[in-house]
Amino acid sequence: MYAAANSRVANATSSEVVLEDISSNDALKESVTVNAVQALEGRVAGVQPTSTLGSTTGKISIPEIKEDNAYLKELNQSKDPYKSYLQLRDQYMGTPTFYFDVxxxxxxxxxQKALLILSALADLQIENADLYKTISYKLREWGDVDNALYITAKVLKWRPMDPQSHRDYALALQDKGQYKEALEQLYGILTQSYSPEAANRDDGIEEILVMEINNLIKLQKSATAKAAVEKKLVADLPVxxxxxxxxxxxxxxxxxxxxxPNGEKCFYSNPATAIGGRLSNDFTGGYGPEQFLLKKSIEREI
Known part of the structure; x- marks a missing residue:
């Protein structure tokens, strides 16, 4: 379905995840969606894990982004932070990161005030899909499933040509507990046609989707039993x-x-590690996703 991936372009920003103290088991123990939020003015922010499935005996460490903006200092010092936000808003009206930070x-x-501020952000640029994507990631991080589902549905309506729009909507459906609908959305990404440009940009996304389809089937077999998925795509894929x-x-x-845990880095130039870590295709034109898998984790003495 997809043509060859684009050639590598210069990397401007990278996000690193450190896996520590992992013990082995046979089931899928950790499924983390890390949302790298790129604001419209070019700043990358908000790299956070937002979804986990199952328990975990290990730890994922993500460096926090330091928030040292002047407006945050003012809010911290204010006796009435919301009033201070309203006073500051005119100065930062066109700055999306201001609304996310606040x-x-x-x-x-x-x-409630946090949601009110996010809704004000949505009003800045009507039908800006990239901005709405970021809002949906933040809502999922907060566990606000209903609003995340509403926002991802909006993005899907505006950008149905992007597989990622369908995937974002499917993951929100899964959060909502609508497993059959989520599975249909994920599987539909594999069966519909895309423009040559999108096919080239998103080469390799199938690997991520097949993992998510099978995980959904395994976790919610009864709810997804009536969803038709081609048998050759169904497999036990524990990691x-x-x-x-x-x-x-x-x-x-x-x-x-x-x-x-052995200190080896897995990234686009080293997509496979000695202990079995594996990285999916390198997406260089947006929107991802990129996936790291480790089938059997190892124990490490502290």
């Missing part, structure tokens, strides 16, 4: 560690780097 600030103590990175902008190259 929404994160209020999320720690006032969910101990799975990490997925996706982002919200086209013409953007963000790389997934994973350092295993």
């Amino acid at each position: 929404a994160n600030f209020f999320q720690k103590g006032d969910r 101990d560690i799975r990490v997925v990175l996706n982002w919200n902008s086209q013409n953007t190259d963000i790389d997934l780097w994973v350092t295993d």
Whole structure:
């Protein structure tokens, strides 16, 4: 379905995930979607794990992005932070990162105000799919399933030509517990046609989708029994560690780097490690996703 992948372009920004102290088991123990949020002015922000399945005996460490903006300092010092936000808003009206930073600030103590600020961000640029993608990632991170589902449906309506729009919507459906509909969305990505440009850009996305289809079937067999999936795509694919990175902008190259317990880095120039780590195709034109798999993790003494 897909043509050859694009040639490698210069890497501007990378995200690194460090796997530590992992013990082996036979089931899928960790499924993490790491959302690299690229703001419209070019700053990369908000790299956070937003979804896990099952329990885990290991740890995934992601460096936090330092928030040292002047407006955050002012909010921290304010006796009425929301009033201060309203006063600051005019200065940052066209700056999406301002709204994300401030929404994160209020999320720690006032969910309703945080959601109100995110909704104001949505009003800045009507039908901006990239911006709405970022909002949906943040809502999923917060566990606001209903609003995330609404936003991903909007993006899918605007950009049905992108496989990632269908995948984002499917993952929100899964969060909502609508497993049959989620499976139909994921499988539909593999069966519909795309433009040559999209096919070239997204070469290799099938590998990620097949993992998610089979994980959904395994976890929710009764709910997905009536969804028709070609038998050759159904398989038991247990892995101990799975990490997925996706982002919200086209013409953007963000790389997934994973350092295993032995200190070996798995990335586009070294897509397979000695202990069995494996990286999917390198997506260089947006929107990803990129996937790291480790079938059998190892124990490491501290």
